[in-house]
Each structure stands twice: as C-alpha cells, then as structure tokens.
Amino acid sequence: MEDASRLMERVRAHDADAFEALYDGYHRLVYGLALRVLSDPGAAEDVTQAVFLKIWDSPALFHGGNFGAWIARVTRNRAFDVIRSRSARAEGEFPESLPLDDTLEDTAIANVDGARVRDALARLPAEQREPIELGFFGGVTHQEIARQIGLPLGTVKTRIRSGLRRLRNALEGAVSV
Amino acid sequence: MSPHDEMLDVVAAYALGVLPPQEASAAIDHLKTCEACQAEYRLLQPAVTAVAYSAEACADPASGAAVVSPLLKARIMKRVRGEEKRPQVPRVWLAYAAAAACLAFAIVTGLLDVSLNARLARERAQSSLQAQTIADFMAPDSKHRQFHDGEVLMHGQRLYIAMHNMPMPPKGKVYQAWTLTKGAKSVAPSMTFMPSAGGMTVVRLPEAATTLAAVAVSVEPEGGSLQPTTKPIAMVTLQ
Numbered sequence A: 001m002e003d004a005s006r007l008m009e010r011v012r013a014h015d016a017d018a019f020e021a022l023y024d025g026y027h028r029l030v031y032g033l034a035l036r037v038l039s040d041p042g043a044a045e046d047v048t049q050a051v052f053l054k055i056w057d058s059p060a061l062f063h064g065g066n067f068g069a070w071i072a073r074v075t076r077n078r079a080f081d082v083i084r085s086r087s088a089r090a091e092g093e094f095p096e097s098l099p100l101d102d103t104l105e106d107t108a109i110a111n112v113d114g115a116r117v118r119d120a121l122a123r124l125p126a127e128q129r130e131p132i133e134l135g136f137f138g139g140v141t142h143q144e145i146a147r148q149i150g151l152p153l154g155t156v157k158t159r160i161r162s163g164l165r166r167l168r169n170a171l172e173g174a175v176s177v
Numbered sequence B: 001m002s003p004h005d006e007m008l009d010v011v012a013a014y015a016l017g018v019l020p021p022q023e024a025s026a027a028i029d030h031l032k033t034c035e036a037c038q039a040e041y042r043l044l045q046p047a048v049t050a051v052a053y054s055a056e057a058c059a060d061p062a063s064g065a066a067v068v069s070p071l072l073k074a075r076i077m078k079r080v081r082g083e084e085k086r087p088q089v090p091r092v093w094l095a096y097a098a099a100a101a102c103l104a105f106a107i108v109t110g111l112l113d114v115s116l117n118a119r120l121a122r123e124r125a126q127s128s129l130q131a132q133t134i135a136d137f138m139a140p141d142s143k144h145r146q147f148h149d150g151e152v153l154m155h156g157q158r159l160y161i162a163m164h165n166m167p168m169p170p171k172g173k174v175y176q177a178w179t180l181t182k183g184a185k186s187v188a189p190s191m192t193f194m195p196s197a198g199g200m201t202v203v204r205l206p207e208a209a210t211t212l213a214a215v216a217v218s219v220e221p222e223g224g225s226l227q228p229t230t231k232p233i234a235m236v237t238l239q
Helices: A004-012 A016-038 A041-057 A067-086 A114-122 A126-138 A142-149 A153-170 B003-016 B021-033 B035-059 B070-085 B089-111 B117-138
Strands: B143-146 B150-155 B158-163 B173-181 B188-193 B201-205 B212-221 B234-237
Touching: A004 A016, A004 A041, A004 A067, A016 A041, A016 A067, A016 A126, A016 B035, A016 B070, A041 A067, A041 B070, A067 B035, A114 A126, A114 A153, A114 B035, A126 A142, A126 A153, A126 B003, A126 B035, A142 A153, A153 B003, A153 B035, B003 B021, B003 B035, B021 B035, B117 B150, B117 B158, B117 B201, B143 B234, B158 B212, B173 B201, B188 B201
Parallel strands: none
Antiparallel strands: B143 B150, B150 B158, B158 B201, B173 B188, B173 B212, B212 B234
C-alpha cells in the first residue's frame, strides 16, 4: 500500500481512490479496536463508519506522523464516546488519550506484524498485561484500574511502565525510530 | 523511587491514555519542559500503538474472527464516490452568496422604516460589506479550503468561514472561531457566532488571511473563551 501520509495528501484533494486504499489498509485496525472496546459488532461498525467519514470530511485533522497511531487514537476516543453516551459515569472518570503537543509526534512503526504484536503482548507477565489491556481497551482511568485489580495506584503505574518497556523491547526490529 | 521516577510512571500512564483529563494536562505541561520524560514518552509510545494493533485480530479472518461486513465499505464508499463525482462547491457557494444577499436585502428593507441619517449611513456601510462578501464568494481567484460541512474562503486579506448543516449549539453555548498566527504556538480567540435557523453560517473573521496558518471552530460558553474548552468541530491549515 502507498504510504499513508501520501494517501492522506490525496484525500485532502478529495481523491476517492486514495481514500479507498486507506480504508483497505486500516479498516481491520479500526473495526478490531472498536470491537475490542465495545464488544458490540453493530456499534463497532458504526464507529468504523464514523471514523472513516470523519477522515474524508476533515482530512486536515491529521497533521502528519504515524497514521496508524493517529487513527487508533481517533478510533479509541470515538469508541469511548459511545461508552460515555451509554454510561452514568462522570466526565472526569474517563481517561484523556490525546497527545496534544506536536513536538511529541508519534514514532514511526514499520512493518507491523499483528501476530507478532499479539504474541509479544501475550508473553507479558499477567501482572503487567492486565493493567495495560484494562486501561487501553476498557476506557478507565488508572485509579479505576487500581481499584479493579486491588493494588495501590503507584504499583499499577509502575507495572504499566514496566510492561510497556518490555513490550517495546520485544518489538525491537518492528519499530523504527 | 525518586520523585522523578514517579513522574516517569505518570508519563507511561499518559502514553497509555489512562490519565483523567486534569492529570493528563499536568503531564503534558511537564513533558513540554522535561527532556528525560520526553525520551521516555517517545520510547513507550510505539508500544502503545502496538497494543492498539493487537486488536486487529478481532477483525482478522485468519484468526477465526468475523469478517468486517463488505456492506460497511459499500456504504462508506457510496457516499465518498457520490461526493467525488458531484463537487458541491459551486452549488454550496451559490447558496452562501444567496445567504449573504438575503442579509443585504433585509438591511435595505429595514431602511424603509427608519429615516435617521446616522442609521442610514451605518446601514449603507453594512450593505457595502455584504456586497463585498458576495463578490469575494464569487471571485475566481478566491482560495477555498474544506472545513467541516463547508469551507474557509480567502480572498486577498479577507477570510470567511462558511458552513451549512450546522446544528444550533446547546443552550448557553455559541460557536467560536480560533486562529493560529504563522509562527505562533497556540491559537488565539476570534469571533463567536450562531448559525441561522436553516443551519447556514457566513462570517468574516477580522484577522488578515495572509497572517494565519490555521483556523478552527469549537463550541464555547456564551461570550466566548480565551482558550478552547472543547475539541474543535473543524480545523484547517491555510498554507
């Protein structure tokens, strides 16, 4: 597939072929992530449609960097919006997942191998994997993770960091900096 | 564990996206000034992206998961192809021009009821402004940028936001424009506005178009805000 950033330049010019190539390349990531968060195939399809039409309608929202990381963030936020609309939880109980500073642009990931990623995640010790997956897919804050796991907040944060570092090391070679 | 080690743990929680908004803002502020934490964030961020990619399995037929419905793609592409084949710019801009013309007409008919010279002069000036707006809309050398359901238009130093299908904001809220001056690191507040009953908006921003790098619109409390308090509903770069 053509580089996603170049495809996005064409989408800005309303090139539907470029948009279709983006859909073909990223719809599994978007739908899979939405389904993992929502556990509802219909709602996951709605999120997928909303995310891709948002890209078509407002391509300028993408400022460059790693497109996969960006679209994953957009999808996760959109799925959390769905949870939010169904939930009685207060706004402050939801996590904020948008890096807001362009100087911290996403690091590129080359040749993402889904099977390799899943294997690396599965190999993490459960004490590290559990808070990471609960936090990323569950739409909960670190305080809620600590409450659900029954550990002090500081311990949860340390385990998240240790787990992410271990995962990063396991993916060495699949990640280019 | 040193206080800064604790901050590195906070950075990891921020990278994973599990901090509540207030703590996330504090983490961002710290990241702006701490090189060690920036390095930690850059180190961990690809791992977070990898966690996202691990969910692809939910839509990967090879792993036994359900295939994403081809009808979904058909629905999306139908709309996208439809818009590609029917560029809406001329039709939409005629509508915007018509909206501006109606405003001018309303001003002129209002004059029939008022004979004060001061009012007359003011209304003439406004009418002239509307005429200029229409001329800018129709000028062949004007520059258009897609902007939500509408466009940002630049003609010389003049800059307009024209949008349609805009819902009325919630009670006590207004739409507010934001501008990013070239070279600036943060946006500046511009004017607030409300759509017409039909959801149409045509506003001219007071800023000079050539000095700006980007424009955005968000929903804000009445009276406007000094900094955006909600995510922009639309944003566009002007280069």
